[in-house]
Amino acid sequence: MLKSGTYTQLAPILFGNGCAGQAGEAVGNLGCKKVLLVSDEGVLAAGAVETVKKALLGAGIQVIVWAEAQTDCPEDTVKAAAAIGRNGSVDGVVGVGGGSVLDTAKAVSAVIPNDVQVLDDIVLYLSGQKNYANQPLPVIEIPTTAGTGSESTFVAVVTSEKLDCKIGLPVPPAYGIVDSELTKTVPSYITAFTGMDALSHANESLTEQTNTPHSDLLAYEAIRLIKENLPLAVEDGTDMEARDRLAFASNIAGISFNESGVHIGHSAAHALGHLYHIPHGVCCANMTPAIIKFAAKTYPEKMKKLGNIMGAKITSDDPEVIGTQAADAVRKFAASIGVKTFKELGLSKDQVLAAKPMFYGDPLCMAFGGEVTEQDVTDILTDAYEG
Template sequence: MSRYSQLCPVYFGPGEVNNTGAIAKELGMTHVLLVTEKAIAETGIPERVMDSLLQSGIKVSIYDGVKMDAPDTTVMEGAQLAESIGADAVIGCGGGSSLDTAKGIALYVTNKKNVTIKKMIHFDPANPLILAPALKTIMIPTTSGTGSESTFVAVITDTETHQKCGCIVWANAAIVDPDLTLGLGKTITAYTGMDAFSHCNECLCNVMPNPHSDTLALSSMERIYKWLPVAVDDPNCKEARYNLAIASNFAGIAFQDSQVNVGHAMAHALGARLHIPHGIGCALVTPSVIELVAAARPEIYGKVAEIFELEISSVEELPTKLADAVRSFNRRIGIPSMKDLGFTREQVLSTVTYALGEMMRMGCIVPQDEAVLTDMMAKVYDNYQ
């Protein structure tokens, strides 16, 4: 049996950010906490959001303390501010860390009197918390990678353990305006694009795939393969940005239905232990995941091979040929190797224990034990120099 859905309406298109105020008003928002990071604030994008809100008669206060990987301390800080100003809504504007922080704030501010931040972000499916509903939210991505505007999880970092955790919270609306990504730097474009690609790949190798997530994932992969190199070479190409915005959002909707798994367990391990950007980790582990899973769904991964313009003569050669094609694609768009980043093979392999403890890896169609994960991490280092 398959189940598929979409959590919230998506307002998509160039210039759509100018309608933020109208959308917020329709949702009944009266005083918004706008959550972003200082680097995004300097682009002028949050100002456009604020102007739209003010024109609709909605009060706005800003929290620009977002940091990479959404540490729990920023969620607590933002929630304290939201409570002190009497905010009844939260809008996230920025990359994945801004959106996850905003979602975390919206949930924590309504629950902070009854639960600690640690308890809220360490979701235990065996003993789920009964939480009050989050404040209403709108998510406005300024990169094409996270998909957080369309998922039910906010990924928050436990600053005591450096563990990446998750709490269940979703947006009431998403505004995906591809023009907000124009001029985005080459490296961030590449990293975030491969984050979206990894979402697609892991949807295809989930234990419970469905036709909805398969269709969206394959469409997104095709757009990323065609348009990500274009955007890297020409950051102001509107057609590339348009297609990558669609790809990122579709990938987020896809993995909302058919969850990410072993690739994100590995990427989280590299991020938590070695502190590399999430998108780089996703890019580097994806070929290892493909080698593990492609033969288990040859009809689907045969379609991925077609996207990469590969000639495949047998199921046996599919995993390696496709994995190597993704590695070549990574090189083409400038993804650095772990060696380039200054890490040793031993450091990379030291993350296996963390990945082994990530329960999300169990969602993969091919089971893994320590030996399998060690081999996969070794390939991250050995097969991409």
């Protein structure tokens, strides 16, 4: 029998090259009349903010632009943006950018009607012990990278000052707009590591404890699309066929892991990203081979299938052989598109192992669909470093 589970899609997605031009109609249909457009300097300079702003104004929606979002969504930026939104009496939030921008937009949409106490009580919201006194404002997410999947996931990952770590605030988006045209100007290296983030979402979704045949289907297809198209987009950023397929892959990987989940690789990536300010996708790219090797002991068939999609040509049914060969295929793939290893970034093994307490203490770590011991965590970090 197939594994039972709940099939979900969090928010409607408008998908297609050039579809950001329809943002005004989509936001208007949600009843918004004045929105805070959250973005960052780079996205503003690339022109995506102007594209979306024009579409919103064209539909008669007033727009306040706040383009000061920062990497890893620091709490003080969320507070600053929320104050501007509240003072401007906005009734919706539109995020235009990469993962940190989209997460900032989600968090801001919860803080505006509920105040900054939301950030102090983030653990209570995440664990379901506390509900919002006032519903978050509708948040419309428009990614400009093919990696995050945040337009289809229910948490905003923010950097908590109080807890000194990255942690998720639950804020489901109301709508997502996935337009590959907005990813056209993303530099090659960022294209590479954001694509590896999407690959890591799909990989971890396959072996998270709540995986379903439905989330698996989306994950395998995302992996196939990334394997075929990420090298093309890294080589030539104007290859819009490849960009379009990557935008789709990123979104369906997001739907997959929102239904299932991510686990050990993201616990490690959040800890290492927080400690050493390494981009999230780079951390995920370095962790993924080690996660595959570990997961193959419990899920040999799935990791064999993944490895073969990644070009490994695995014939053995031995979990250890499967894990090694599938991990090698992903490691070579990441190297071929220029993603740096932890060693190449100048980290020492001790620095990587120093993430262990934060990593092992993260509830996400236990979301893997099998046992994870303290020794496993040490072995995974060691493997991620030594390869």
